[in-house]
Amino acid sequence: MFGLIGHLTNLEHAQSVARDMGYDGLADQGLDFWCAAPPQTVDHITVTSITGQTIEGRYVESCFLPEMLATRRVKAATRKIINAMAHAQKIGLDITALGGFSSIVFENFNLNQIERIRNITLDFQRFTTGNTHTAYIIARQVEQASSQLGIELSQATVAVCGATGDIGSAVCRWLDARTDVAELLLIARDRQRLEDLQGELGRGKVMGLEEALPKADIIVWVASMPKGLVIDPTTLKKPCLLVDGGYPKNLDTKVQDPGVVVLKGGIVEHALDINWRIMKLVNMDVPARQMFACFAESMLLEFEKWYTNFSWGRNQITVEKMEKIGEVSLKHGFKPLLS
Template sequence: MFGLIGHSTSFTDARKKAMDLGFNHIAEGDLDVWCSAPPQLVEHFEVVSAIGKKIEGAYIDSCFVPEMLGRFKTARRKVLNAMELAQKKGISITALGGFTSIIFENFNLLQNKQVRNTTLDWERFTTGNTHTAWVISRQLEINAPLLGIDLKKASVAVVGATGDIGSAVCRWLTERTYVKELLLVARQQQPLKDLQNNLQGGRILSLEEALPEADIVVWVASMPKNLQIDKSKLRNPCLMIDGGYPKNLDEKFSGSGIHVLKGGIVEFFEDIGWNMMEIAEMEKPQRQMFACFAEAMLLEFENCHTNFSWGRNNITLEKMDFIGEASLRHGFTTLGLNPNLQVSFA
């Protein structure tokens, strides 16, 4: 069985979801009540792949909400408790979705293997970042030409280049896509220099410097709240792939010639009998999902029960090839610029 650990996009949405599920005592509580609420296994479902492989899955709501991000101990406890529940339920491979993956990485939860009387088995968990990086890379390759952008002549800015997903996308663009120029953007300079050295290329720029030069912008970092950009200085056309969480680029960059694509989203070939994606505001919640969640499904389809995506900067092109081929084989397609026109990965 595979598992997915997620959460609601806001405290308001979480309370509504809890009410719908019959958890009235939690739904009616304030944020302090929610901080102490335990994780809940809220759904079981079955999935059959395009080649007929049948698997079972479960969705665990961590009872975390973004409003808790400023509470370090609470955020850490929420993720570890959800992981403990997944392991106790005997789930073979579980993906950390949304902020749970970010919390795990940023708070270095690898140092917290013991949760009460449970010793967490890291082999049972994956961040799903390998599949996310592969999907974003393919979304770029598929959709840029639809806008008339020639990748061999294109400048691509990766915002959040030193992160796990960002560095993997950079490696793919350098060694597989062969774009004309890679623009590296991140907050800390030394990791950027290390990445540049590892790639043997790429140009380090600030966000303000990179945006006007980029034909394509891959965002895999949170957008600064006070970011002010003169949209008239952006390339036309300009493809922006929103690979961060939450996905809010369209609020800042909507306009003529700017095309914002929700990055890291895949669509299954048929409906899945679950309700979990309704809280993620997917256009087709019975089929569409975050690529990180789909990674757990793919690993279960492939009987590959291991922490496939783990740590930082450990994603290889070989792993991206493996998970990408599995994604295609089992019936996933990428979300494109036209939501009514799905384009095959092939």
């Protein structure tokens, strides 16, 4: 059985979901309440592949909120993730995806050193970040959506914001190895890591966000920002493709400019309906079929019975692994979102 560990985008969102689900008492609770709340199994899921195979899964709400990081409640944030993992293991899930900030908190605070939670010894082989599939889907969205917009990759400048991250670095590797993209602009805060990435790729220009945005035909947003940024579309090239792979979204406003196309990055659409409630709660346009690519990775690992932490650690995603997960993604009926 597969599992998904997820969280909501902010406190306001958590309160509105609680209200929608009929928990009016919870809808008035502030961040302190969410810091104390234990993980919950909130959905039972059945997914059918286009091959006809059917699998079962569970969705675990960790009760983590990105505000916990923004307000430096690190202990609460790390407890949410590790308790949700222990919960997933206790209910017998074979392979579970750490969605959104779950894997970022796990890595940034070295949670691999906490192996024992109460009477449970965590078996990290049962968890995956889902980042290989996410990076593959974002790379394919760049290739396919740019072609729809008439942007030739061989003449295009692609800016990757969050380039040194797990997903960002994998997208850069793919664009370098599998496409003829003209120029890569690498954006993040830590200069040394940017230079290391530039050294590994043997190409790419390290640039600040403000300088890079007006030069880019395509912008890939994969920074781990707890809150979205406001950008001024008048400063961008036209046409310009923005692929926003962040959760919560890296872009705060709806960019309304006919020359600028914003695509939800790292989202896949399944060929068949799935009977679940959770994707409605995270505002997917077609909640019966659309989901985060990281969640789909745990489904793929379950379909293939690859019970292993396929995506684990940081900046180790290879183009070959992206191709491998991409093949089974297509085989079971998942497609990158293109509109």
